[in-house]
Amino acid sequence: MKRVLQESNRVEFKVTLNDKLEKEIVAFLNNREGGMLYIGIDDDGHPVENLDIDSMQLKIADRIKNNILPSTLGLFDIVTEEIENIPVIKIIISSGLEKPYYIKSKGMSPNGCYMRLGTSTQPMSTALIDEYYAKRIHTTLRNIPSPRQDLTFAQLKIYYQERGLELNKKFANSLEFFTSEGKYNYIAYLLADENGVSIKVAKYAGTDKVDLIENEEYGYCSLIKATYQVLEKMKIENITKAYVTSSDRIEKNLVEAIPLREALINAVVHNEFSREIPPVFEIFSDRMEFTSFGGLIPGQSKTDFFSCSSMPRNRELMRVFKDVGLVEQLGSGMSRILRYYNKDIFEISEHFIKVSFPFFSPNENENIASGDKNGDNNGDENKILRLLEKEPDITAKGLSEKTGFSTRKISRVIRNLREEERITRIGSARKGYWMINK
Template sequence: MLQESNRIEFKAELNDKLEKEVVAFLNNREGGILYIGIDDNGKPLMLSDIDSTQLKIADRIKNNILPSTLGLFDIVIEEIDNIPVIKILISSGLEKPYYVRKQGMSPNGCFTRMGTSSQPMSTAMIDDLYSKRIHNTLRNIISPRQDLTFAQLKIYYQERGLELNEKFANSLELLTPDGKYNYVAYLLADENGVSIKVAKYAGTDKVDLVENEEYGYCSLIKATHQVLEKLKVENITRAKVTNTKRIEKNLVEPIPLREAVINTIVHSDFSKEIPPVFEIFNDKMVFTSYGGLIAGQSEDDFFSCSSMPRNRELMRVFKDVGLVEQLGSGMSRILKAYDKNIFHISDHFIKVEFPFSLPTETTIIANGDDNGNDIPEIIKILEILEKNAAITAKEIAVQMNISPRKVSRLIKTLKESGKIIRVGSDRKGYWKIQN
């Protein structure tokens, strides 16, 4: 059962305390979740006109809180005991202190979480946070070019049923305070100087480079899709052949791989002009982003699945075009399949290392002409042997309409892998399938 905590707050209905609670979570180191439609005892209540309420919430958070909250919150519907309630996921912001616009940056407008409640900040706390505020976000860095176009970005929005009007540069925060294109715009533009490297090595180290691709010099959204497609191709399927079944498994679990690719890209510190790198070895994939942990973020925060986006403007666009589902969801999907030890965190880099899944039994690569095409015939032979253990290779060849020589080769493969053994002589013996 859900309970209120430092990161969870319940409200029975939308009221005038919405901004206060959201500000408190923005100023909280771990962000938080605000539920609308749950009473203080954790009991869900039926909300009237839930769609309209969602729109009101989004409008109030965007317009009544400063600094900008775009990219820092997400509103979804969640069912609790079959009753739909509104769930507002709020990230910890990088430009603390956040405050209620009409109250200003004062104890009346700045709040933080203390236990299960939101409390006003003292003037000393406000001054301290303001002195540490990160101003050098991508939004405030001027683009190296001002002749930018965004045809690719508009297509990705159109594919989601969204249109970018003539004021999209302002609404997506692609402009500096003085109206020039910023570095976010540069990354999302049709042409830029940023590329993402995908390197492939023959062995387990970087000695033998066999492929070095670059995806980029285009919208970061397009480059992300290209990297995802490349790694999807490289994430081949291995098949484990049992008595009568073929069990397939990717080298890396597809969902965690996708989430890690997106996290690596969207959370990289592009301000230092060091793009993310993706490396493929014969026993693992390694993704590296520059930037380390965000100032004020601990490793516990990093793994807590609470979102603290380095580049909230990029995060907002990635969410708009469907690359990100909801804040903080990517890490939870990775940790559902892998242990935390796949992450390696240093002062300046974060690496995630996915070891390949290698079944302990006979493994056949499902891609490729050398081995993959034999899998159906190997399975068929096992089926035939299970029905008639004394059958000869010649009889199998006739039954399968292939050459006796190929049958002999496939049986040899099965013997060498330990899947079958011969009991008795060649003339009077029989085949035994090993479990």
């Protein structure tokens, strides 16, 4: 099935780079879910050829950084994407926390502030501008002074060098390491060679916190270094187990490696460090749990959280994590997690977000004894396809009840059927239905 792009509240097309770039970017920054601006696509969603991709990307980055206020660093990503085998430019814009964003030369007025209304970009009213400004979050890490001012950044420079990037003498300014008073801020503190922040990794013998067998701390160093240390620790703990069936030897990690990495990095980079509570990582006999503090970002709903739209709590940290290769692309982490697991692995409260990865068990894979390595053989797919044809609006729970498969297995089969383009989801996750592609 050919992929068809359409403009929406979160998607805008431009045939080429023009003088409306800043206007569109500002509108997405002020949008609750951010958005994506494609350069090189016409109004019908078809790509145009002969774009000077490299030169245009540099111009776009320069205009966004220099022509929009407040600072947009860490809030946008520029990538190349192929549509119909033709390269186009895709600008991914996060929803900013310091609304209203505006065009620098126009000021904080209806001439400079814009918002998305359906598929169009419209000026913001003076009343809405005033309302946003009154709610603007000023307690970002950038505005909190570092507890220490004798900071050094040798570790950070090494990570940049490994990516082929050099930090010059003005790097602290470009990475926004100073408060408005010219003091090192909390971002600088977290990324410095020495600080008082540590990340705890606890391991328990059972399924509860009664029998603690390991309690390690990684930190008191650059948050980048600490994150790599925790990643390595969890990689070691995420052992591969072998299961021998009547016809196959199946090897599988306790937890899927890609979602584990994405959830771990998300827990660090989106943690509410201003409360001086670092994220916690726990290993039980049947699961891994990652807890970050701060809950949802003000103005963010659970739908926003799972929609894979990017709304970074700590955009300055996000920018550095992306620079050193820990984050690939804005908003991509959640989609990688949900490709393997259901939303119910997340627990969201007012003060924290916890993700719990259950360990793989052959008991959850009903067809493992029949020699099917993935547990999603053609017979299972056809069984689910027949049910979807009879009841297009059936839920995963309903499929589980009718087939006897676990909901995790149902999700895997549905994912495979979608990737094979044998089914298509019409409408929303809650009120939509499945269409069988003939």
